[in-house]
Amino acid sequence: EPEVTQTPSHQVTQMGQEVILRCVPISNHLYFYWYRQILGQKVEFLVSFYNNEISEKSEIFDDQFSVERPDGSNFTLKIRSTKLEDSAMYFCASSEHGADYNEQFFGPGTRLTVL
């Protein structure tokens, strides 16, 4: 069964460093998303991406964040200068449709630890 994959599973970085989290969505999906979950808190929407551009972003997704689909298979989230409060589990998701019934398929997540 097709699945969303994410690498790495765990990333440890120093505050101020840049990190790139990688995702491979399901191949025929057109809509891509990043969410994050700080330990013990809710899963929060960060950004949605369609047709090579951001379609919606949350207040969390400030200038330090960017997303890219560098080729036909990868979808990346870059954090330019990490802060302690960026420590969280980051989930990538993809869906075939964007509106109405919108089953999003999630990857296993990347745990980001900022020291």
Next chain:
Amino acid sequence: GEDVEQSLFLSVREGDSSVINCTYTDSSSTYLYWYKQEPGAGLQLLTYIFSNMDMKQDQRLTVLLNKKDKHLSLRIADTQTGDSAIYFCAESPTRSGGYNKLIFGAGTRLAVHP
């Protein structure tokens, strides 16, 4: 605003029914979802309900929707140890142009004991 609330923990005995409750705020959500997360895995869609339905049954799962009170519940009949996981309620507010994001609750950790 957009907010989803659910209780954080539920403990049940194997064979009993589990009921996980959720409240949401955005009445524009056309679909409401229940996702399940097992240890080390991503969120997996368990079931969903269309907003004009009151109830949906899918094998051991029953979803009840009270649109007036914006209350959603998930009932798992004959709960098994394999049902132990975190269950997330999610709404999907409708926006012009589509591309509906999911708004999640904090997740309810279901522990099933013998």
